[in-house]
Structure formats: C-alpha cells, structure tokens
Amino acid sequence: MTTSSSERGVGLGMPELPPPAYPDDVRARLEADAREVIARYPDSRSALLPLLHLVQSEDGYVTRTGMKFCADVLQLTTAEVTAVATFYSMYRRRPSGDYQVGVCTNTLCAVMGGDAIFETLQEHLGVGNGETTGDGKVTLEHIECNAACDYAPVVMVNWEFFDNQTPASATRLVDDLRAGQPVEPTRGARLCTFKETARILAGFPDERPGAVEEGGSAGPASLVGLRLAKGETQPARVVHPRDAAPREEPVHDPSPTERLSAHDPVDTSASDPAHPSGPTAEEGE
Secondary structure, eight states: OOOOTTTTTOOOOOOOOOOOOOOHHHHHHHHHHHHHHHTTOSSGGGGHHHHHHHHHHHHSSOOHHHHHHHHHHHTOOHHHHHHHHTTOTTSOSSOOOSEEEEEEOSHHHIIIIIHHHHHHHHHHHTOOTTEEOTTSOEEEEEESOOSOGGGOSOEEETTEEEOSOOHHHHHHHHHHHHHTOOOOOSBSSOOOOHHHHHHHHTTOOOOSTTTTTTOOOOOGGGGHHHHHHTTOOOOEEOOOOTTSOOOEEOOOOOOHHHHOOTTSOOOOTTTOTTSOOOOOOOTTO
8 A cells, every 4th residue: 555745744846835915904004114114224134134023023923924025125035034034033933922931041040940940831831942832822932041140040021031030930920921910020111912022123112101211221230240340349148048038247348468369469669659669789799
C-alpha cells in the first residue's frame, strides 16, 4: 500500500499563494498612519521598523498581509521586509496573547530565581516557551536580558517592569492578568495591551490620560553607583532573606589606616609642597 506525498508530509514545491489584502477601510487607515511615520525619515526605508510595529498593532503579530503592506508603501520587496521581521524577536510571527510575559533567564536573574519563576509559570499556565494560554490572555517566553539586573529577578509584561519577583508573586501576576484585574508595574506607565503597546512603539502618542507622566525614571537601586561616585554615603545594608525585613547597620567610618590601599594617594615628601624633599643624593654619597 502506498501513501500520497501529502500523507507523508512531503511538500510538492508549489509556491505560496499571495497573502490576502487588508479590507479597504483598514488599508486606508493604515496608509494614513504609514504616511505620518514615513515623513519622519529622510530615507523612507528607515521607517520599516516602526511600520512593522504598526501592522503588529493591527493584527497582534506580523502577518504576511502586514509584511506585504510594509513592502508596498516602502517600495521594498517582501523578502527585504521578511528579513527584518524575522531578525528581531520583538516582532511576533504567530498569534499571541494580550500580555507578553517575559521572564529573564540570563545569568544574574537566573541565579536570583529567574529559572525557578519560568519553570513555575510554565507549569502553572500549562504552556511552554513562546506559547499562549487557551484564553488568549498570556504568552509566556524567556528573555535573555531585561536590562534591569539591579532588580533581579525581573519579569516584563508588554515591556513594563515587574522587579524583584518570586515564583509566588509571578504566579499572582499572571492570574490577575487573566482575570482582568488591574496590575501596576513596579516602574513606568500602567499596563496596556500588546496591540496598544505596539502602536506606541510605532511612534504614536500614548493617549491615555496621565500615562506619559507615569513614565518611570531610574529607581533607587540603579542610582547607588552614582551616589557613591558623588561621595554620598548611606547606612550599610545587610543582605537578608527575601521574606525577612531588612535591618540597618551603623555606618563604620574607617580610620586613615583602614582607608589605605595600593590605589590610595599617600602624602610623601615629594608630593607635599610644605615639606620639599630637596635634591636626591647620588648613590654612594
């Protein structure tokens, strides 16, 4: 008994059909937005990245239709657009959830608990890396770095920060997202959906009242090095278990002897104008 090529999963090499076009009203709206984006750049092809965010805000991911639209308005080939859309991980290539939950599993976050958080969420949500829950609310993924090592372990939801997470707090976070409960990031503006985030990344203003003012600046942990560089001091903080309250230790003011190291300046006769060393005697004199 023989099986057909389709039953064996063997492709016949037929070219893929062209993607369907956007409905006329959607295309007209996107073209108006695209003209606004393209006008910001001296070279139109420089607008490709924000335009990919624009079509992602329409569909929730970068579809073949969206890539064909970008190619048309920028006079590029679909191959050129596809090369960019598949290079950057911020562009989704398949349907995803309203909330992209990214768990940092890079070195510092991993050793601080990121790996445990990611494993817990996979089991709790019943999804793997890059997969979406059945209700379409949450897409879970591990991220190499959230650029927030001073708050490790960090989880991001639609690129907003949730710092110093634990498996328990991350589980509550995704449960609240799925239940439609209000969720406040540790820093930055309040959450919006992934489509709304994509439109903001395309360069359009966040029109939610007060959202721009909510944009966060560097947090205290990020500014420690700057304060030390300025000579500012603060009480020594003893590392403590995450569930225990921190305690403050008295500041120890080191004596001059304790301060010395191989890199500390030391007053010598050669460096002290009040006590010049005078001419150096030749050896043997």
